[in-house]
Amino acid sequence: MLTLGPTLETPRLILRPPTLQDLDGFSAMMADPESARFIGGLQPRSNVWRAICTMAGSWALQGFAMFSVFEKSTGKWVGRVGPWMPDGWPGTEVGWGLLREHWGKGYASESSAATIDWAFENLGWTEVIHSIAPENTPSKQVAQRLGSRFLRMDHLPPPYEKDPSEIWGQSREEWRTRKK
Numbered sequence: 567m568l569t570l571g572p573t574l575e576t577p578r579l580i581l582r583p584p585t586l587q588d589l590d591g592f593s594a595m596m597a598d599p600e601s602a603r604f605i606g607g608l609q610p611r612s613n614v615w616r617a618i619c620t621m622a623g624s625w626a627l628q629g630f631a632m633f634s635v636f637e638k639s640t641g642k643w644v645g646r647v648g649p650w651m652p653d654g655w656p657g658t659e660v661g662w663g664l665l666r667e668h669w670g671k672g673y674a675s676e677s678s679a680a681t682i683d684w685a686f687e688n689l690g691w692t693e694v695i696h697s698i699a700p701e702n703t704p705s706k707q708v709a710q711r712l713g714s715r716f717l718r719m720d721h722l723p724p725p726y727e728k729d730p731s732e733i734w735g736q737s738r739e740e741w742r743t744r745k746k
Contacts (some may be wrong), residue, residue: 567681568736569584569627570583570622570625570626571629571630571633572643572688573632573686574633574680574681575638575680576676576677576679576680577676578637578638578639578673578676579635579636579638579644579673579676579677579680579718580635580636580638581633581634581635581636581647581648581677581680581681582633582634582636583621583622583631583633583634584618584621584622584631584632584633584634584646584684585618585622585634586615586618587614588618588634588643589611589614590643591634591642591643591644592610592617592618592634592643592646592647593614594616594623594665595645595646595664595665596608596609596613596614596617597609597611598665598666600666601663601665601666601730602663603611603702603708604663604698604699604702604705605661605663606726616685619732621646624650624652628651629689630648630649630651630685630689631649631650632646632647632649632650632661633646633647633648633681634646635647635664635673635677636742637668638671639693643665644664644665644673644677645662645663645664645665645668645669645673645674645677646663647662647663647664647674647677647678647681648659648660648661648677648678648681648684648685649662649681649684649685649689649691652723653723654722654723654724655697655723656695656697656720656722656731656733657693657694657695657735658685658689658693658694658695658722659684659692659694659695659696659697660678660680660681660682660694660695660696661696661697662674662677662705662708669704674705674708675708675711675712678708678712679712682694682712682741686738686741686742691735691738692737692738693735693736693738694714694735694736694738694741695714695717695733695734695735696709696712696714696733696734696735697707697720697722697732697733698729698732698733698734699729699731699732700730700731700732706734709734709735712736713736713740713741713744714719714734714735714736715734715735715736716732716733716734717733717734717735718733719731719732719733720733726729
């Protein structure tokens with residue numbers, strides 16, 4: 567299996583670039599109305615396959631994309647988390663999306679922190695943002711736990727341009743100061 571990027575480890579999680587072996591986990595997340603609600607909505611397996619290929623393409627072309635996240639203790643696929651910046655995006659984002667069965671365990675914060683560290687150290691980013699739907703209170707709480715703050719209202723590029731997005735974030739300096 568070709569590896570397009572690094573493998574990161576946290577105390578409880580392993581993060582690696584997605585492969586087609588992750589299709590079942592991704593498909594389950596995107597087939598659950600609550601898990602998929604704020605990350606593009608329900609998607610058939612054929613669209614999820616395309617999304618994984620898009621992420622692999624981003625790794626190949628940009629040198630970054632979301633990671634697949636796995637529990638160390640069970641090997642279960644947890645979700646996808648990490649750096650993301652498609653054309654027209656409002657900034658250098660670290661985003662997250664987890665299977666509902668893994669909500670409330672701190673995995674979004676733990677894996678996002680690891681990918682923020684990686685993005686600042688390896689991609690040269692000076693800011694990280696999180697695009698969050700105004701009604702997505704749990705993601706705002708994750709952003710706050712990461713030390714991010716509300717920056718502005720914005721819109722994502724098509725096909726998501728009709729929905730307003732809250733942009734939360736922080737600078738590399740703020741992130742580094744917070745971690746001391």
